[in-house]
Amino acid sequence: MKKPVLLAVDDDPQVLSAIDRDLRSEFRRDYRVIRASSGAEALEIIKELNVRAEPLALVLADQRMPGMEGVELLEKTRTLFPNTKRVLLTAYADTEAAIRAINQAQLDYYLLKPWDPPQQLLYPTLHDLLDAWQATYKPRFQGVRVIGFQWSPLSHEVKDFLAGYMVPFEWLDVETNPEAQILLNSTGFTTADLPLVISEDGEALAHPERGAIAAKLGLASHASADLYDVVVVGAGPSGLAAAVYGASEGLKTLLVERNLPGGQAGTSSRIENYLGFPTGVSGSELTHRAWSQALRLGAEFLAQEVTSMCIQDGYYKVLTLANGSEVRTKAVVLTLGVSYRTLDIPGIDRLSGAGVYYGAARTEARSCDKGDVYIVGGGNSAGQAAMYLAAYARQVYIVIRGETLAASMSAYLIEQIRQTSNIEIMSFTQVKEVCGQDHLEELVLSINGQREVRKARALFVFIGAKPSTEWLNGTVLFDNKGYLLTGRDLVTDPRYAKHWKHPREPYLLETCVPGVFASGDGRAGAMARVASAVGEGSMAIKFVHQYLDE
Incomplete structure (x- = not known):
């Protein structure tokens, strides 16, 4: 300082x-x-x-x-x-x-x-x-500061982006924090320009897009090489593992992520069943360790979205990025993961990011202080979010369609929830509508078929996931739910066997395109666990080596 x-x-x-x-x-x-x-x-x-x-x-x-x-x-x-x-x-x-x-x-x-x-x-x-x-004198925060409105969806997106890359930042709500208005006035901007991101060197970015923030953080948006041995698309646990093993084994490795490193696992407040962490580890900490490890070993990282893939000269894979640039590689590992399914109820789109959040949204936990929050879903992600939010909210309600959590949540989480006094399970309940002017204020619930309106500070949605594979349509094969087909599924099922043209059988994690592999939650038949995703990402590099040695 x-x-x-x-x-x-x-x-x-x-x-x-x-x-x-x-x-x-x-x-x-x-x-x-x-x-x-x-x-x-x-x-x-x-x-x-x-x-x-x-x-x-x-x-x-x-x-x-x-x-x-x-x-x-x-x-x-x-x-x-x-x-x-x-x-x-x-x-x-x-x-x-x-x-x-x-x-x-x-x-x-x-x-x-x-x-x-x-x-x-x-x-x-x-x-x-x-x-x-x-x-x-109390030393002021040294680092990135964000000025915005609490219920602004863009402010929420900025906070989530910074938190996803583990960038320490100070959040200043312009409506409740006098210092925020003083700082805003000193920059020459007005409330119409919010959210405002002020970097440590004093530069202020108004209404910043992810690309501008990424550039300020020093994240690359263009590949540095003309050709890579392997490009890993997606930086969830599986993609990070593939990048670590690819770089450590001497492959020229590029890791590309369109959103935030860690995927859904990265938003988890506490993962307690991952090997080697007896007291648990947060998803962000695990992600940051793996990301730092991959970069230290020589992997290159791009904060970009891949929009298409094609095969050049029957061998090279050409990936087109959202910024118009292209990346050439010998092999590809698709670790695309899944995205949260959305609730289809009145008001949900209008209030998304303004009291309604998909996933854990840990950056909004403090805003739930002394309020009532509702969680829709009964899986492990919902349970982990409930335990985290219980430290801030007055009351946490877990809304489920069925009677209990036993069929969808791990036993250790169910026991923790049972022992937490301000978490309540609402069985046979559905959210029918979300209401509010500029932010969430009320929920319309159906409890055992009876309509009830309740005040709510926030709603967190965990109702299952869908694979993030749409951009690959026409390039590789999916099952009827959109998950990537790999390995023996391509040759044993007559519906897909005609698409495999190579004289050898596909490797275990190989798609219908030789040299293009898939691992993690976006692959058909994958187990939705962090440990299995890490294992598959590591395995994929073994098959990349075999493919490159052909």
Whole structure:
């Protein structure tokens, strides 16, 4: 963290040099001294410090300056830095005005010119003021800050994107946080420009798209090589495992992800049945470890969407990205995962991202403080979300169509839920409608066939998943639910056998296109568990080696 700033302001060059010299002589070990030759220049410095979240400990300003007097500057300083110590530097003739300013503008002190010797007339006063500032000073957050409206779907998307890449950020709700409005004013933007992402260097992005945020984070959007040994499409557990093993075994490996690393597993608040983590591990932590491991071993990562795939010269696979660029590779591992199914009820589209969320949406947990939240679904993901949200919400309701969770949720989760006092299971219940103006306010429920309206802070939906394989239609084979067919299924089922043209049998995880493999939840017959997805991603690299050695 940078040292707190002492700002000296005077339009007289000789006086400014003298105060700068004396401040540096006494305080440079613990503070950074900056000087300005006018009130306007000083105000710009103060605004920049505010945007960059740098601490401003003290402003020492001369009273008689053209354009902006010292008292006016110090009053403006208080708006941006309420706790900064403000000292007026004045001549003996202006003593009465200085005392009046202390009373009216709530200045902290005034000093007379000249202040020689500073050991008696300057330093004792400033030491007292700085000691008082240090006693109450709380370091501001250093990193990315996001200003927005709590119920803005775009604000939710920005927060989820940053959280998905484990970027520490500070969320500032412009409607409830006074600091948010002060910071917004200092950037020159207005509420019409929200959400606003302010990077650590002070640059502000208004209404940012994912691509702009990704670029600011240093995420690549174009491949660096003309040809790869293997391209892994999808950075869920299976894709991350494939990238780790591909890179570690010397293959030139590219990992491409359109959304966030980790997939659905990455949003889990706690995975407790994954081997090697006896106390459990959050999905984001597991994802970050695997992602860092893949990059360390030499895998390249692109934050991009693949829109199509074709075969060139009967061997090379050409992937077209959403930005129009192409990637050539010898082999492909499709780890496409699945996406949450949506509720088809009145109001759901309008309130999505504004109180209605698909998946765990951990970035919204704190906004549920002392409210009632509802979770639709009875699988492990729903159970993990319930346990996480119970730490914030007044009450968590798990809405299920059937009688119990036993058929769809692991026993350890059911037992944890049973022991959590503010989680309630609502059996034989369905959500029929979501209501609210600009955000979710009420749910219309059918409980044992009886209609009931309830207040709700948020609704989290976990009602099953569908494979994210639409863009491959016409390239590889799916089953009737859209899952990728691989291995023996391609030759034993007469409906698909005619599509396999290679003289050898397909490898276990190989699709109908030689050299194109599939693993993880998007593959037909896969087990929806993190451990099995990791295993399949690792196995896929073994078959990539066999294919490349042909």
